[in-house]
Amino acid sequence: MQDEMAYLVLNTGDVLEGKWLSSVRSTEGELVFNTAMTGYQEVMTDPSYADQIVTMTYPLIGNYGCNDIDYESLKPYLAGFIVSTASHNPEHYESKQTLQKLLDEHKIPALSDIDTRALTRIIREHGEVYGKITADPYDQPDMSSVNPDIVSTVSVTQKQVFKTDQPANDPTPHVVLMDFGYKHSIAQSLLALGCDVTVVPYHTSYIEIQSLDPDGVLLSNGPGDPKALSDLLPNIKHISEEYPTLGICLGHQLVALAHGATTKRLPYGHRGSNHPVKDLQSGKVMITSQNHGYVVDYDSVNMKDWYVSHVNVNDQSVEGLKHQSKPLMTVQFHPEAHPGPIDTHHLFVDFIQQFITKGEKQHA
Numbered sequence: 500m501q502d503e504m505a506y507l508v509l510n511t512g513d514v515l516e517g518k519w520l521s522s523v524r525s526t527e528g529e530l531v532f533n534t535a536m537t538g539y540q541e542v543m544t545d546p547s548y549a550d551q552i553v554t555m556t557y558p559l560i561g562n563y564g565c566n567d568i569d570y571e572s573l574k575p576y577l578a579g580f581i582v583s584t585a586s587h588n589p590e591h592y593e594s595k596q597t598l599q600k601l602l603d604e605h606k607i608p609a610l611s612d613i614d615t616r617a618l619t620r621i622i623r624e625h626g627e628v629y630g631k632i633t634a635d636p637y638d639q640p641d642m643s644s645v646n647p648d649i650v651s652t653v654s655v656t657q658k659q660v661f662k663t664d665q666p667a668n669d670p671t672p673h674v675v676l677m678d679f680g681y682k683h684s685i686a687q688s689l690l691a692l693g694c695d696v697t698v699v700p701y702h703t704s705y706i707e708i709q710s711l712d713p714d715g716v717l718l719s720n721g722p723g724d725p726k727a728l729s730d731l732l733p734n735i736k737h738i739s740e741e742y743p744t745l746g747i748c749l750g751h752q753l754v755a756l757a758h759g760a761t762t763k764r765l766p767y768g769h770r771g772s773n774h775p776v777k778d779l780q781s782g783k784v785m786i787t788s789q790n791h792g793y794v795v796d797y798d799s800v801n802m803k804d805w806y807v808s809h810v811n812v813n814d815q816s817v818e819g820l821k822h823q824s825k826p827l828m829t830v831q832f833h834p835e836a837h838p839g840p841i842d843t844h845h846l847f848v849d850f851i852q853q854f855i856t857k858g859e860k861q862h863a
């Protein structure tokens with residue numbers, strides 16, 4: 500079985516040969532690349548990558564193993580994983596299993612020994628690339644397999660309540676986290692700051708949220724094209740107008756769409772843990788963790804009610820929005836990091852400061 504040939508067949512006509520890194524042998528999806536040097540376990544378990552085949556540009560992956568604490572969700576949702584050199588002998592005091600074992604356990608098809616430099620160049624050149632991991636080099640990826648309803652496969656189906664063990668605030672603030680595919684470290688960031696967190700399904704209505712009596716609402720990251728969720732926009736608009744709101748990544752894009760802006764595809768996405776972002780108010784540049792293929796169109800933002808709070812230093816794309824008069828802010832990057840630097844962690848503090856300072860609920 501180990502000798503079976505392993506290929507990544509792309510819709511560009513390119514075929515790359517590698518070695519099997521998992522016992523599950525066939526998958527397809529959109530190819531994306533991540534430039535982070537560490538954090539492969541967090542990348543693999545970030546639900547934003549659902550249905551995508553992720554290639555890591557850093558050449559050695561798996562060298563510190565996989566542990567019990569870096570899961571960003573219960574399991575990896577990505578369609579496939581591609582590396583150059585896979586380490587089979589990890590060394591780290593927290594390591595519990597190898598990369599290969601984790602991929603096998605969760606039945607994620609994966610290849611090693613792929614020329615990830617060549618692959619990344621192909622993705623950069625073509626932008627939107629689909630591929631198939633297969634034993635047959637004449638197989639072709641079927642692009643019709645893209646699931647427009649991908650968020651429903653990663654969101655919780657029932658609410659989950661998490662109580663903080665950090666009695667930092669009195670009364671304890673309560674944040675409702677709308678789950679479009681949330682990374683666990685978002686909830687952990689809020690719990691560590693002394694907030695109770697209720698995670699709710701992505702389609703939870705304004706009335707249901709109201710019945711939970713939150714102090715603030717957070718719309719999470721998640722997979723897919725934000726425009727696929729256009730049915731939800733009136734609900735999101737209503738919620739974000741009534742409660743202090745923080746949108747992260749997909750949550751940012753959805754709040755922007757709900758308030759009349761548009762989104763578009765980036766040429767080949769921002770995925771990595773060293774993307775420089777400028778806070779336009781302070782002038783400070785922060786290094787951020789990112790994972791997105793879409794972006795809010797700068798010119799579509801209604802500057803009467805909003806302003807652009809952050810921009811990407813590399814391509815000037817929109818990285819953050821703030822409402823002119825409401826406690827409503829959104830960011831394209833990941834303030835929870837994991838993996839990545841914690842330069843923008845203060846955004847969680849800014850978010851909760853809006854409802855803890857007066858010790859009483861701020862919304863009507």
Ligand SMILES: NC(=O)CC[C@H](N)C(=O)O
Pocket residue numbers: 547719720721722723724725747748749750790791792793794
């Ligand atoms: N991490 C995210 O929330 C990603 C948002 C969206 N799926 C995109 O690719 O742009």
